[in-house]
Amino acid sequence: MTSLTTAQQETLIESSSKFSGVRLTDRIFYWLTVILAIGIGLVLIWITYSLLSIAIPAIASFGLGFLASSTWNPVQDVYGAFPQIYGTILSSFIALLFAIPLGVGVAIFLSENFLPRKILTPIAFTVELLAAIPSVVYGMWGIFIFIPAILPLLKWVNNAFGWVPIFSTSPSTRQLFAASLVLAIMILPTIIAISRDTMISIPPQLRQGAYGLGATRWETITKVLVPAGLSGIIGSIMLALGRALGETMALAMLVGNSNRINISWFAPASTISALIANQFGEASGLQKSALFYEALVLMLLTLAVNVLAEFIVGRFQQVE
Amino acid sequence: MTTNPSTQPNARSSMLPESDVVIQTENVSIYYGSFQAVRNVFLDIPKNRVVAFIGPSGCGKSTLLRCYNRLNDLIPGARVEGKITYQGVDLYDPKVDPVEVRRRVGMVFQKANPFPKSIYENIAFGARVNGYKGDMDELVERSLRGSALWDEVKDKLKQSGLSLSGGQQQRLCIARAIAIEPEVILMDEPCSALDPISTLRVEDLIHELKQQFTIIIVTHNMQQASRVADYTAFFNAEAGDGGSRFGYLVEYDRTENIFNSPKQQSTQDYVSGRFG
Ligand SMILES: Nc1ncnc2c1ncn2[C@@H]1O[C@H](COP(=O)(O)OP(=O)(O)O)[C@@H](O)[C@H]1O
Numbered sequence: 001m002t003s004l005t006t007a008q009q010e011t012l013i014e015s016s017s018k019f020s021g022v023r024l025t026d027r028i029f030y031w032l033t034v035i036l037a038i039g040i041g042l043v044l045i046w047i048t049y050s051l052l053s054i055a056i057p058a059i060a061s062f063g064l065g066f067l068a069s070s071t072w073n074p075v076q077d078v079y080g081a082f083p084q085i086y087g088t089i090l091s092s093f094i095a096l097l098f099a100i101p102l103g104v105g106v107a108i109f110l111s112e113n114f115l116p117r118k119i120l121t122p123i124a125f126t127v128e129l130l131a132a133i134p135s136v137v138y139g140m141w142g143i144f145i146f147i148p149a150i151l152p153l154l155k156w157v158n159n160a161f162g163w164v165p166i167f168s169t170s171p172s173t174r175q176l177f178a179a180s181l182v183l184a185i186m187i188l189p190t191i192i193a194i195s196r197d198t199m200i201s202i203p204p205q206l207r208q209g210a211y212g213l214g215a216t217r218w219e220t221i222t223k224v225l226v227p228a229g230l231s232g233i234i235g236s237i238m239l240a241l242g243r244a245l246g247e248t249m250a251l252a253m254l255v256g257n258s259n260r261i262n263i264s265w266f267a268p269a270s271t272i273s274a275l276i277a278n279q280f281g282e283a284s285g286l287q288k289s290a291l292f293y294e295a296l297v298l299m300l301l302t303l304a305v306n307v308l309a310e311f312i313v314g315r316f317q318q319v320e
Numbered sequence: 321m322t323t324n325p326s327t328q329p330n331a332r333s334s335m336l337p338e339s340d341v342v343i344q345t346e347n348v349s350i351y352y353g354s355f356q357a358v359r360n361v362f363l364d365i366p367k368n369r370v371v372a373f374i375g376p377s378g379c380g381k382s383t384l385l386r387c388y389n390r391l392n393d394l395i396p397g398a399r400v401e402g403k404i405t406y407q408g409v410d411l412y413d414p415k416v417d418p419v420e421v422r423r424r425v426g427m428v429f430q431k432a433n434p435f436p437k438s439i440y441e442n443i444a445f446g447a448r449v450n451g452y453k454g455d456m457d458e459l460v461e462r463s464l465r466g467s468a469l470w471d472e473v474k475d476k477l478k479q480s481g482l483s484l485s486g487g488q489q490q491r492l493c494i495a496r497a498i499a500i501e502p503e504v505i506l507m508d509e510p511c512s513a514l515d516p517i518s519t520l521r522v523e524d525l526i527h528e529l530k531q532q533f534t535i536i537i538v539t540h541n542m543q544q545a546s547r548v549a550d551y552t553a554f555f556n557a558e559a560g561d562g563g564s565r566f567g568y569l570v571e572y573d574r575t576e577n578i579f580n581s582p583k584q585q586s587t588q589d590y591v592s593g594r595f596g
């Protein structure tokens with residue numbers, strides 16, 4: 001190392017003082033970010049703590065049996081979350097059943113040059129707009145347009161396949177299955193957008209390699225591209241599932257809020273978030289505590305799904 | 321000075337002292353949209369020979385190569401004029417199925433592109449999509465031996481193809497290409513990302529493969545062309561009327577003639593490194 005002459009040292013020091021204004025904003029920005037990051041963590045802890053503290057009486061009274069009990073009786077102050085947990089998981093499951101094939105299919109269709117770019121861009125944009133519709137609008141649309149429109153079809157299914165337990169009741173105007181279909185539409189954009197980004201980011205060399213070996217487009221997609229993008233597609237599904245589990249407004253409006261478990265999908269049902277939205281207004285005491293217990297269960301459920309999604313998506317990006 | 325191809329429109333540099341021609345390129349021009357990338361190429365590829373394409377970047381070597389297995393079909397706007405025949409069949413006849421073409425004309429790419437699957441599956445994939453019904457284990461071994469990779473990977477066939485080194489990946493891609501038993505193999509700068517030792521291995525491989533296959537190889541490496549190729553085609557690019565540069569075939573001859581006694585001054589300049 002050659003040492004600097006005094007003059008050079010002075011210019012260095014001078015130049016640093018010239019930029020000290022920039023340095024100061026850098027510092028302020030740094031500390032602002034640190035404070036915000038810590039603040040967000042604190043808010044999360046605070047929310048969890050308050051949920052827990054209010055839920056504790058219910059946890060103490062009902063224990064884990066709460067999760068398996070089907071009673072919700074404010075008069076006798078006995079509560080259980082089983083119908084809501086069942087409805088939450090089943091409605092999300094049905095929604096995924098429809099949204100996965102449709103969403104992944106559309107994502108592939110929008111990423112593999114099936115369409116000229118002029119048509120493609122507006123379609124992709126429209127799909128993303130689907131995500132911007134407020135859920136109360138989905139709820140209203142479900143009540144006034146969608147459910148009346150599909151009810152004849154569901155009646156036909158009930159007539160023809162009524163011997164199948166899940167189709168065994170006459171379709172009600174508020175019911176699990178129709179609500180789940182609306183939920184499917186609501187989570188479609190998540191699956192489409194992320195799966196499409198995944199498919200687009202697959203190196204074009206893989207595509208050329210497959211075609212170059214005499215693979216058809218179908219073989220290239222199903223045997224090379226989808227496996228290569230699988231982690232990203234699964235990640236998109238997990239994020240969509242997270243949204244479906246927590247969706248409140250549309251389900252509160254459409255699912256029928258029945259506190260009984262009915263094996264038929266065409267019957268009214270309930271979900272955790274719908275129950276909370278419907279009851280928190282007049283709840284107090286142990287009922288309120290039970291609602292917070294339900295909220296805690298929901299939070300853990302979505303947390304688990306989101307962590308899983310982060311993990312899978314992160315692993316995918318590593319492979320890239 | 322370079323020769324202007326327009327002053328000699330019928331420069332049939334394709335004439336070869338070979339009787340068995342696999343691919344005929346007759347007056348082929350290739351466009352990307354309205355941009356003419358390659359102009360008026362006549363070029364015959366003889367069977368079981370190695371033909372090298374050399375020339376500066378952007379003169380359309382890859383573009384022409386991708387026409388021989390119709391991989392340009394994947395590029396929106398790409399268009400071919402003129403006639404390319406493979407074993408006498410017009411490759412761009414509407415009745416021709418490009419998938420079928422690619423089963424007979426395999427390709428190895430510049431950047432090794434193994435699938436994110438096991439070594440075994442990388443080879444089995446092509447065979448399966450081609451409806452191969454024989455013994456898959458045997459085919460995998462034969463292909464890996466054919467690409468001189470077997471000894472290095474025989475104990476880890478279940479490992480990902482991506483876990484191999486760059487040179488091994490490229491030989492895996494060659495194994496994958498020969499597994500579908502094509503008649504022609506196109507190689508687009510297969511060694512440009514490889515170290516010198518891996519490059520020599522691939523060159524040795526090319527020497528062996530030519531017993532069975534017809535090979536067209538694009539290379540920027542003069543020594544490589546002179547080492548592996550029986551024939552060499554020199555391409556160049558030139559500014560056209562509209563100012564955009566198009567590529568064209570300058571000279572096509574036995575490799576020793578191209579390197580020792582080229583007929584065109586621009587070929588002489590290029591092979592002796594006095595170019596541009
Ligand atoms: N996919 C493409 N779309 C548009 N132009 C392209 C495309 N690929 C290549 N070109 C153009 O065609 C010309 C020839 O390119 P290329 O065949 O890659 O040359 P080379 O392989 O000899 O370097 C270049 O001007 C290049 O910019």
Ligand SMILES: [Mg+2]
Pocket residue numbers: 381382383508
């Ligand atoms: Mg090239």
